[in-house]
Amino acid sequence: MMLDQAEQWNNLWQNCTFLTHQIKLDKKFSLYDLYDFFVEVELDPCTYKIVGKGYFKTGETYG
Numbered sequence: 001m002m003l004d005q006a007e008q009w010n011n012l013w014q015n016c017t018f019l020t021h022q023i024k025l026d027k028k029f030s031l032y033d034l035y036d037f038f039v040e041v042e043l044d045p046c047t048y049k050i051v052g053k054g055y056f057k058t059g060e061t062y063g
Contacts, residue, residue: 011034012032012034012039012041012053015034015035016032016033016034016039017032017033017034018030018031018032019031019032019033019038023045024045026045027042027043027045028042028043028044028045028048029041029042029043030043034055036057037055037056037057038055038056038057039053039054039055040053040054040055040056041053042054
């Protein structure tokens with residue numbers, strides 16, 4: 001059974017390990033380690049509001 005969006009965010013904030021930030025001209029990304037996955041959270045660079053998230057196991061998805 002998959003977690004709903006609120007449960008996914010709660011799980012991330014309660015159990016993640018922050019890894020790094022990356023800032024591009026129109027995007028900011030924060031990368032976290034959560035269990036056996038990486039989670040990237042995309043932020044609006046002006047307001048720092050969350051505009052998206054993605055997850056992956058390996059590879060160059062970051063940014």
